[in-house]
Amino acid sequence: MSISEFALIERYFRHCGVKRGDVRLGIGDDAALLETPPDVELVAAIDTLVAGVHFPAGSPAASIGHRALAVNLSDLAAMGARPAWALLALTMPTADEPWLGEFASGFTALARAHQVALVGGDTTSGPLCVSVQLLGHVSRSTAMLRSGGKPGDVLFVSGTPGDAAAGLALEQQQLTATSEAAARLRDRFLFPTPRVALGERLRQFATACIDVSDGLLADAGKLAHASGCGVEVQYSDVPVSEALVSAVGNAKARELALTGGEDYELCFCVHPDNVGKLRQALPPEQWGYRSIGALREAPGAVVLAADASVMDFSHSGFDHFGS
Ligand code: ADP
Ligand code: MG
Numbered sequence: 001m002s003i004s005e006f007a008l009i010e011r012y013f014r015h016c017g018v019k020r021g022d023v024r025l026g027i028g029d030d031a032a033l034l035e036t037p038p039d040v041e042l043v044a045a046i047d048t049l050v051a052g053v054h055f056p057a058g059s060p061a062a063s064i065g066h067r068a069l070a071v072n073l074s075d076l077a078a079m080g081a082r083p084a085w086a087l088l089a090l091t092m093p094t095a096d097e098p099w100l101g102e103f104a105s106g107f108t109a110l111a112r113a114h115q116v117a118l119v120g121g122d123t124t125s126g127p128l129c130v131s132v133q134l135l136g137h138v139s140r141s142t143a144m145l146r147s148g149g150k151p152g153d154v155l156f157v158s159g160t161p162g163d164a165a166a167g168l169a170l171e172q173q174q175l176t177a178t179s180e181a182a183a184r185l186r187d188r189f190l191f192p193t194p195r196v197a198l199g200e201r202l203r204q205f206a207t208a209c210i211d212v213s214d215g216l217l218a219d220a221g222k223l224a225h226a227s228g229c230g231v232e233v234q235y236s237d238v239p240v241s242e243a244l245v246s247a248v249g250n251a252k253a254r255e256l257a258l259t260g261g262e263d264y265e266l267c268f269c270v271h272p273d274n275v276g277k278l279r280q281a282l283p284p285e286q287w288g289y290r291s292i293g294a295l296r297e298a299p300g301a302v303v304l305a306a307d308a309s310v311m312d313f314s315h316s317g318f319d320h321f322g323s
Contacts, residue, residue: 065106165260221301
């Protein structure tokens with residue numbers, strides 16, 4: 001690498017994210033020293049993005065920086081936690097300074113929005129790979145788990161899942177759309193919005209929560225399985241964006257909403273007695289979520305048509321557009 005590792009860290013990572021009073025020692029020593037408040041549990045998550053696997057090789061650097069943090073913020077959101085500190089392990093083939101500048105600005109913009117300090121990391125040379133570890137807090141024993149759901153709980157999802165999968169297909173030139181729809185869908189893939197504020201507020205109401213990264217149906221199924229039950233989703237209640245419908249039509253839009261990945265929305269369930277309080281405290285039009293089904297005794301994740309027949313989405317997996 002032309003620029004020294006030391007200079008690179010100083011220039012691009014020393015001032016990434018926000019300054020926080022609870023960072024006693026950040027970047028620069030062998031390890032960071034962090035102060036944890038009393039009465040909270042530390043919440044930790046890590047996710048790795050590999051070029052060509054988790055994002056197309058040649059993705060905009062700002063998007064890679066954004067997504068590397070966003071996927072972890074989404075995991076903390078699903079627990080109802082408040083993010084605080086991140087560590088960044090970056091492996092890249094060469095120290096391309098314009099790339100690093102954009103990467104750092106993508107990471108920093110999102111870190112600032114969520115009051116996250118970058119407190120350390122590791123920089124190595126090799127095929128492009130970005131790993132972010134995120135630490136945060138949640139009041140003792142109040143975190144949402146996947147396992148707290150019960151049959152009869154009402155199931156909800158935030159946002160409009162499926163957009164990111166279409167955005168990825170657009171990025172990969174497997175799909176075309178009007179420029180307006182394409183811009184919107186691409187943005188949902190390149191710059192997903194982790195639902196941190198919603199997650200924190202849901203702790204009061206949700207019995208269980210998971211973030212949607214592998215596809216709504218698969219992740220709702222994981223939540224149900226962890227809760228020792230099954231889940232049914234009403235096909236007609238699955239939210240789809242106008243942009244998605246305009247790009248792929250109604251049926252494909254619902255299929256993508258159920259089985260596409262990379263949405264980073266929240267899927268959660270609420271005891272029926274608390275649904276009214278949820279809607280009052282967090283108006284759905286304002287917070288952007290809707291009910292899509294319910295947990296049930298019978299195991300598995302099924303989608304029900306208007307006539308209550310079971311629809312088959314088992315064929316639709318990762319590869320929605322062929323290649
Ligand atoms: P060591 O060899 O002791 O692990 P390094 O020379 O790798 O230390 O790192 C020096 C300092 O810079 C450490 O505080 C480390 O956490 C930080 N650091 C290294 N790479 C990054 C990075 N990509 N982002 C943020 N901090 C980093
Ligand atoms: Mg050391």
